[in-house]
Amino acid sequence: MKAVQMINIVKVYPNGIVANNGVNFEVEVGEIHSLVGENGAGKTTLMKILFGIEQPTQGEIRIFEKPVHISSPHDAIKLGIGMVHQHFMLVPSLTVAENIVLGMEPTKAWGTTIDMDRAVEMVNEVAEKYGLPVPAKEVVLDLPVGIKQRIEILKALIRGAKILILDEPTAVLTPQETEELFVALKNLAKKGMTIIFISHKLNEVKEISDRITVLRDGKTMGTYRVEDVTEEEISRLMVGRDVELVIDRPPAKPGRVVLQVKDLSYYREDGVRVLKGVSFSLRSGEILGVAGVEGNGQRELVEILTGLRFGATGSIVLNGEEVLGLTAYDLRRKKVAHIPEDRIEKGAAVKASIAENLISDRYYKRPFSGRLVLFPKKVIEFAKKAIKMFSIKTDSPLTEVGMLSGGNMQKVVVAREFTSGADLLVADQPTRGIDVGSTEFVRKKIIEVRDSGVAVLLVSADLQEILQLSDRIIVMYKGEIVGYFDKNEGLTEEDLGYYMLGVKRHDPDRVKEAALL
Amino acid sequence: MRRDRIIFETVRTTLTILIALLIGYVILLFATDKANEAFKWFLLGPLSTKRRIVELLNRTTPLIFTGLAVSVVFQAEIFNIGAEGQLFFGAVAATFAALYFPHIKFLQIILVMLFAMAAGGAWAAVPAYMKAKWNASELVSSLMMNYVAFFFGLYLVNYHMRDVNAGALVSYRFPRTAWLPRMLRRYNLHPGILIAIGFALLVWFFLYRTKYGYELRMVGKNKEFARFSGIKVENVVIYSQIISGMIAGLAGAIELMGLYKRFVWQMTPGYGFDGIIVALLARNNPLMVIPAALFISYLRTGSYVMGRMTGIAPEIVVMLQAIMILLITAEAFLAFWKRRMIEKSAMSREE
Amino acid sequence: MNEVIKSILSAQFFYSVLRVTTPVLFAALGALLSDVAGVINIALEGLMLMSAFWGVMVSAWTGSAWIGLLAGVASAVLLSLALAYFHLNLKTDLILAGIALNMFASGSTVFLLYLFSGDKGSSSSVKSYVLPNVDIPGIKNIPILGDILSGHHVLTYIAFLSVFVVQYLIYKTPLGLRMRAVGENPNAAQSVGISVKRIKYTSLVLSGLMAGLGGAFLSMGYVSWFARDMTNGRGFIGLAAQALGGKSAYGSMWGALLFGAAEATSYTLQAIRIPSEFTNMLPFIFTIIALIIYARAKIMQIKKIREKQTSHEEVGL
Ligand SMILES: Nc1ncnc2c1ncn2[C@@H]1O[C@H](COP(=O)(O)OP(=O)(O)OP(=O)(O)O)[C@@H](O)[C@H]1O
Numbered sequence A: 001m002k003a004v005q006m007i008n009i010v011k012v013y014p015n016g017i018v019a020n021n022g023v024n025f026e027v028e029v030g031e032i033h034s035l036v037g038e039n040g041a042g043k044t045t046l047m048k049i050l051f052g053i054e055q056p057t058q059g060e061i062r063i064f065e066k067p068v069h070i071s072s073p074h075d076a077i078k079l080g081i082g083m084v085h086q087h088f089m090l091v092p093s094l095t096v097a098e099n100i101v102l103g104m105e106p107t108k109a110w111g112t113t114i115d116m117d118r119a120v121e122m123v124n125e126v127a128e129k130y131g132l133p134v135p136a137k138e139v140v141l142d143l144p145v146g147i148k149q150r151i152e153i154l155k156a157l158i159r160g161a162k163i164l165i166l167d168e169p170t171a172v173l174t175p176q177e178t179e180e181l182f183v184a185l186k187n188l189a190k191k192g193m194t195i196i197f198i199s200h201k202l203n204e205v206k207e208i209s210d211r212i213t214v215l216r217d218g219k220t221m222g223t224y225r226v227e228d229v230t231e232e233e234i235s236r237l238m239v240g241r242d243v244e245l246v247i248d249r250p251p252a253k254p255g256r257v258v259l260q261v262k263d264l265s266y267y268r269e270d271g272v273r274v275l276k277g278v279s280f281s282l283r284s285g286e287i288l289g290v291a292g293v294e295g296n297g298q299r300e301l302v303e304i305l306t307g308l309r310f311g312a313t314g315s316i317v318l319n320g321e322e323v324l325g326l327t328a329y330d331l332r333r334k335k336v337a338h339i340p341e342d343r344i345e346k347g348a349a350v351k352a353s354i355a356e357n358l359i360s361d362r363y364y365k366r367p368f369s370g371r372l373v374l375f376p377k378k379v380i381e382f383a384k385k386a387i388k389m390f391s392i393k394t395d396s397p398l399t400e401v402g403m404l405s406g407g408n409m410q411k412v413v414v415a416r417e418f419t420s421g422a423d424l425l426v427a428d429q430p431t432r433g434i435d436v437g438s439t440e441f442v443r444k445k446i447i448e449v450r451d452s453g454v455a456v457l458l459v460s461a462d463l464q465e466i467l468q469l470s471d472r473i474i475v476m477y478k479g480e481i482v483g484y485f486d487k488n489e490g491l492t493e494e495d496l497g498y499y500m501l502g503v504k505r506h507d508p509d510r511v512k513e514a515a516l517l
Numbered sequence B: 001m002r003r004d005r006i007i008f009e010t011v012r013t014t015l016t017i018l019i020a021l022l023i024g025y026v027i028l029l030f031a032t033d034k035a036n037e038a039f040k041w042f043l044l045g046p047l048s049t050k051r052r053i054v055e056l057l058n059r060t061t062p063l064i065f066t067g068l069a070v071s072v073v074f075q076a077e078i079f080n081i082g083a084e085g086q087l088f089f090g091a092v093a094a095t096f097a098a099l100y101f102p103h104i105k106f107l108q109i110i111l112v113m114l115f116a117m118a119a120g121g122a123w124a125a126v127p128a129y130m131k132a133k134w135n136a137s138e139l140v141s142s143l144m145m146n147y148v149a150f151f152f153g154l155y156l157v158n159y160h161m162r163d164v165n166a167g168a169l170v171s172y173r174f175p176r177t178a179w180l181p182r183m184l185r186r187y188n189l190h191p192g193i194l195i196a197i198g199f200a201l202l203v204w205f206f207l208y209r210t211k212y213g214y215e216l217r218m219v220g221k222n223k224e225f226a227r228f229s230g231i232k233v234e235n236v237v238i239y240s241q242i243i244s245g246m247i248a249g250l251a252g253a254i255e256l257m258g259l260y261k262r263f264v265w266q267m268t269p270g271y272g273f274d275g276i277i278v279a280l281l282a283r284n285n286p287l288m289v290i291p292a293a294l295f296i297s298y299l300r301t302g303s304y305v306m307g308r309m310t311g312i313a314p315e316i317v318v319m320l321q322a323i324m325i326l327l328i329t330a331e332a333f334l335a336f337w338k339r340r341m342i343e344k345s346a347m348s349r350e351e
Numbered sequence C: 001m002n003e004v005i006k007s008i009l010s011a012q013f014f015y016s017v018l019r020v021t022t023p024v025l026f027a028a029l030g031a032l033l034s035d036v037a038g039v040i041n042i043a044l045e046g047l048m049l050m051s052a053f054w055g056v057m058v059s060a061w062t063g064s065a066w067i068g069l070l071a072g073v074a075s076a077v078l079l080s081l082a083l084a085y086f087h088l089n090l091k092t093d094l095i096l097a098g099i100a101l102n103m104f105a106s107g108s109t110v111f112l113l114y115l116f117s118g119d120k121g122s123s124s125s126v127k128s129y130v131l132p133n134v135d136i137p138g139i140k141n142i143p144i145l146g147d148i149l150s151g152h153h154v155l156t157y158i159a160f161l162s163v164f165v166v167q168y169l170i171y172k173t174p175l176g177l178r179m180r181a182v183g184e185n186p187n188a189a190q191s192v193g194i195s196v197k198r199i200k201y202t203s204l205v206l207s208g209l210m211a212g213l214g215g216a217f218l219s220m221g222y223v224s225w226f227a228r229d230m231t232n233g234r235g236f237i238g239l240a241a242q243a244l245g246g247k248s249a250y251g252s253m254w255g256a257l258l259f260g261a262a263e264a265t266s267y268t269l270q271a272i273r274i275p276s277e278f279t280n281m282l283p284f285i286f287t288i289i290a291l292i293i294y295a296r297a298k299i300m301q302i303k304k305i306r307e308k309q310t311s312h313e314e315v316g317l
């Protein structure tokens, strides 16, 4: 039996973008079906239509072979559809249990009061049933992403979902967390759950799916049994050309020390100590990888280094000058570039044009402006060049960034930071959520800037990326450096994973080597 | 494609105005037996005589200024609604400068304007500083500053600059050196409207063609992004509000020097809130502020003409204005056709 | 000077604080109920005015103050439904819609007043009924406390009771949870099948209800007539009071009380011939100062935590 049939779906967004252009998509009951395609291919749009968030312009949907009209998520949930979104949809100030039971709260006192005890119980019940434990009474705000993910899945399960959509669920997970998720998903499928899985990581797609549907430019390129296609073939179908999945990296030629971090400690606003005496150094022409599960101090480290967070102790020397406590304003002028983890909140102004986004760190300089006046022609000229150089998919430099797909948005950020002429580039999850083609592109660029003499600090939860690009690696766990690897040859993702989870650690002398060159 | 949209917007706006007018007409039918006549005065009154055209233009002037003032802060996503108080206090400062600064031809006008701008800017600097330094809600503080400006201003005027010989609670009359010249011999059309249009161009240039304008807009689009990019957000928060306050303050000076030649307000003139309407109608675009202000001014003038000619309370038009503003800015009103149009043209492009 | 202090410390003063706080408190609670769901209700001013007007009119026609109250509140709720419709269905800018409805309320009340009574200024010719004052048995006889707390207008009691009701509604009931979710992350609410629109409608209606009560108090308790624009900024002051108090009903109450105290003080000062322009200014200056203290305290708090932690040791992650 077919769980989902989407027939000839067309979606035109109010701005005239045709995101789906006659898509056909079918999923069997009980299978794990992957949906792949480049950034902007229309995957999320298709799933939003299935979940009732967007309305199709044309087309027909059948659920369990019955024609349906899904006009809101409420309808979708009633039909047994659940969705875990690309960007988490949680209310940070509420507890886990509140987030999960939201909209179906158990009550007491004639329905006037939420029965919190019962809610926690309910959550624990489903959590146990599906093997997805969560801290039901804690506030969601500061929980690790892995847990947030589980909360999202539980939200769907507790509503009796029979069809579960997961939009890029692994983009933010460690290998271990991904593994756990996959075990859970396979269990669900065995129990008869139908799962639609979206990911840009083709090895995962290969591992978990029964069948794969490829989208390109809003059209279906075909549906394949997983054993019939290789990763290379999938990426060719997606991109329309061959993609190098392995990037060759010439040995680094490190130069002078650009960044020297010594004994950096930091207490967050809530009093938690999130950095404990971190020391390392970084030379021009090399890439230092920072591995670690999210939430172990990397975010704070990056923000302190780039002048977005204050109140740390210790020392940060940049090009021989103490810079601890300086603001982004100062650091940008001292040649620090930064690809932030969150491109929508920090990296870009989604309501501004591509051109305006590209000059945000240099608008005050020649050739973009004189003493007072901006030179729009020069700005557009530069934007056009950057769009070409970084193959950003758009028809005009005046397009709002918010109208681009995730991957293209990231390219705008990357284009700005790579052309800023920096000495130090802090790249925080530079390829998160972008497709194979763009990932290849960004990684190649990172090596390119390294070879042009930039010092690169690469923070990533994607171990494949860390291993592929880094010349040296530090591993962070609970605010400390617990592992230091000088050469990464022979190192595997599993090896790093043990350090990331705090199972293994190097002795202090070896960790100190990260700082001494 | 683009042409289609412009046509659509024009059709839509025309249609909504017509619908709003129809509603207004129906209300008039209930209110009076002279509905036709009243309606005619309301619609055509502002253009019926030269005097009324002058009235229309003079009424547009302060609306352009406050519309600009509000646009500047709104572009920076700062919710400072203090234009009302800044204008009022600017007017008080202008009164002081007009009465006590040296009475030198031309020079005094300039000085009065500058002084009013300084006063308006200073008034705006309070919420600005509070926001930048302590992140205190500018909505609340600017609103409070409006009341303070009003009462403090009244105190200054009523206790220190009051003309006891005048019949009403007003200040002394300004010396002639602090009068804006007339542009027409028989009517009091003052050059305020030209200054206002000049300012609209200037503000547009500032926002879209200078570094500081760029900073301001980026802060408005995404504060975190601006900070991340190395823009000093606190500075922007402060200077955008001060600039806005200066524009509003200037409006107060021009209003007094151009129209009344003395301080006359015992109630707030309400231009600040009108400025919010104008700015929102203009989508915070300084150039669009001019037609938006003219539109609001037209409605106002129409209502006064109607009131004068038929004795119907002008308040009815306040209602009408409200309905018009609601309908015209209702994006989803008649949006059905728009969607169909976009879909059609998008699909035809695909094929 | 002594005279001033004496009159400020009198029971009568505190009684009047509660009295002048009442309308502001209603407005603040109205502001809170919509703010929690992520909608700024700029129209509070107009909603109150509407209710004040229809309360007087209907009570005059029917001869019943209670029916008047009902009509007043109903008119405010209707107008807030209009706000919701324009903002949520027709996608008018929320603030613009709020301002427009304020204009509408101001214009329509003056216009109708003129139609009904031939007077554009106030309804002195219309005989309005007033809701009763209530003595609280028990408390009434306690010396000073009785003078302060007893004998208030019935709506004053309802206002202070509403504080607890609203707090409970927002933080304990399913509706409150949904409102908070919609206010903080509408996408999250939508993703579990909650209709964001419906929740926003509900909170605007509740907000209108509060504003309606506040408006009725003004014309059927505070005074017993309707005058044009008689709300005189209280809707906005309610917004400010709520902003001072954050997302809690108790906070809103303290904010409103601050205004009430300042306003009552200014009446007292007027009695000793300080220019009214000065005394009228006081509540607003107080608010600015309170705002600064509040905002500074929040910043200092964060600083202190960090200092304390750096001097102590090791708090693990
Ligand atoms: N709300 C929206 N309004 C207008 N255009 C949109 C909107 N959402 C998406 N688009 C556009 O529709 C196209 C498809 O986007 P969609 O998000 O479905 O892609 P995707 O396949 O999920 O990409 P990614 O892998 O980057 O997540 C893109 O060109 C995007 O810019």
Ligand SMILES: [Mg+2]
Binding pocket: A043, A044, A045, A086, A167, A406
């Ligand atoms: Mg997507």
